[in-house]
Amino acid sequence: MERNVDQRFDSSEADFxxxxNSMVVDKVLNTIVPGRAQRxxxxxxxxxxxxxxxxxxxxxxxLASTQPGAGVTGSEVKPSKLSPSQIASGRK
Incomplete structure (x- = not known):
């Protein structure tokens, strides 16, 4: 049974x-291949x-990422019209 545990451990080390190695290769390719990082x-x-x-x-x-304010706290867009409560309070 210990052998199975060791094999799983070795497998996870190999995956890591x-x-x-893949991350290192990506960094090198991004520096030598024009436009790769942007693509x-x-x-x-x-x-x-x-x-x-x-x-x-x-x-x-x-989709959330296509909406105004996506990823930002609060609204990015000011309302184009006053709400009824704003009109009633006399805001301009």
Whole structure:
């Protein structure tokens, strides 16, 4: 039974080493291949949008990242009209 535990431990070490090597290769490629970093960043954004779309389907709610104020506390857009309570209080 100890052998199985050791094999799982060795496997996780190998996975970690492979991931670490992959990150190093990505950094090197980003420095020597023109435009690669920007393409990878765009690809990452597209994958995030695809994931959000899959998670919201089939509802009609818009994706959170496409809404004003996404990722920011509070509203980024000022209302174009006064609300009835603002009109009643005399705000301009």
């Amino acid at each position: 080493a492979a991931e670490e 990878e960043q765009q690809k990452s954004k597209e994958q995030k949008l695809d994931l959000e779309l899959k998670e919201t389907f089939p509802t009609s709610d818009p």
